[in-house]
Amino acid sequence: MSAKRPPLLWFNIFIFTSSLLLALVATPLYAVSHGLGWEHLIWLLIAFSFTNLSITAGYHRLWSHKTYQASSILRVIFAIGGAFSLQNSALHWSSDHRDHHKHVDHDSKDPYSASRGFWYSHMGWMLRDYNHETYFDYKNCRDLKKDKIVQWQHKYYAALAIATNFGFPILLGIIYSDIVGMFLVVGALRLFLSHHTTFFINSLAHIWGKQTFTNKNSARDNGALAFLTFGEGYHNFHHLFENDYRNGIDWWHYDPTKWLIKGCSWIGLTEKLRVTPQFKIEKARATMLLQNAHQKLHTMDVNPSLAHKLEQDFESLIESMHDYYDSKMQLLQSKKQQILKSHELELLKHRHHRLKEQFKYQQQMWMSDIKRYA
Ligand SMILES: [Zn+2]
Ligand SMILES: [Zn+2]
Structure with missing residues (x-):
């Protein structure tokens, strides 16, 4: 007999369902009835890149893995972009992610274990209260508790998430005289795309691709996924060499997160970039x-x-x-x-x-x- 499943997390279900309906139903309907301009597309790309890079360069390679050090200004930008991407606070995200690396593919200890299938690792793990006992346990992130910007973002996460997700699109809507259009495209569609491309790293990047460097876990290297995930598709390399600021190590690998971190080091915004021999x-x-x-x-x-x-x-x-x-x-x-x-x-x-x-x-x-x- 199967064990009783944990209760559903209705707030998360509401966020994922409403952004999906707004992105895939309301936005196309609005585009047909009212029309969308280049400004919608350009701001969609800017907001999408800003939120995803805040997760990949900030939440992931800076805070979860400490692969480099960043100046306060850059950390504030990542903290705001992270709240805008609506993936919980940097502290919470990093704690989950460190568990993922430590216990990769373990059915219960890896919070989004790929061994439980595509759906679970993609978003199923966020729809039920699977991690109730460890939800507020940040023991594996003692170092991040000393980062004042991480603490500030964690404390005001809800306010920052609301301010960015409603504030940015509405502000653009006022500037371009199209509040509904900007809210649908830069708010909902961007959130939907940003969520699922990031979630692909936990699902598809553990299923589809090559095991170039190790077969001790399910992580895969996949150039197509790297394109969608700002370079995080080289996940097999990353699981073996998690302290490296790069995921795509060859010069021709598509890894904009690596380019951003390296580029910032030339103007003094990042330093101590770690690479594997x-x-x-x-x-x-x-x-x-x-x-x-x-x-x-x-x-x-x-x-x-x-x-x-x-x-x-x-x-x-x-x-x-x-x-x-x-x-x-x-x-x-x-x-x-x-x-x-x-x-x-x-x-x-x-x-x-x-x-x-x-x-x-x-x-x-x-x-x-x-x-x-x-
Ligand atoms: Zn990682
Ligand atoms: Zn992984």
Whole structure:
């Protein structure tokens, strides 16, 4: 017999249902009957980006994971944008999110566990009082209790949420003489889009995509989701390296949150951006490829010595990878500190170049071998 389900949370149900009806029914009807202009679309994009980036750069990468430090002004902006996105206070959000990382995929300890299915991880977890016992438990966020802006936002969250969600659209409505249109587009439609794109990170980003760096949890890397979520779609990387301010690590990865954090560091709004050593990233990637190859070889009728050879080649690849990244770091440090004489620096450069060639060649060979099986 199934256990009794927790009571429904009617306030949340009201918010999600009303924003859905206003966004998908009332807004199109209003667009047909009254017409909408470019100003509606432009402000929709601005408000959507502002709210989503406040969640990704603020709630997520700053407050939940401390991947960088931000100035007070930026934290105030994120706190306001977070209230505008109506996803609870930064303190509450971060507490849930830290539990999600710590107990990922655990049926009861992960507040939005993907192991309970798409619907539960997307929004089902917010429709019933599943986390009643731990709702006000912020023990895992002692550090955030020292952040005055987080505390201020937590205390006045309801007032800030009302002021932003009604205030911004109504103000725009007064400016453009269309209060109903702006309320529907910048208020309801923006909220609906902002909610569901963020929720995709808990649902789809744990179902759809590649396990590039680890298969110890359900998180996936997915470029299409990254596009919808301001870069958070590289969720497999993020679950393994949660202290990194980036989610998309390659330059061609679409990660506007990373660009925002980096861009702000040039004007002094952010600092101490944390990155994972490249060696660890490459090692994790290669380890996953090896594991996939082993699994595939297991199902194929091939000479067992092949698996052994792949393993040996992997060991030697990791060794030359380690030497290469080590020499890269040495070179960077000595350039920075300017302690070496010019001929010593030349020797170091020469050695680094040799190790790089060796590593790249070995990597290429190994990749072409492994790709046949992974
Ligand atoms: Zn996270
Ligand atoms: Zn996750």
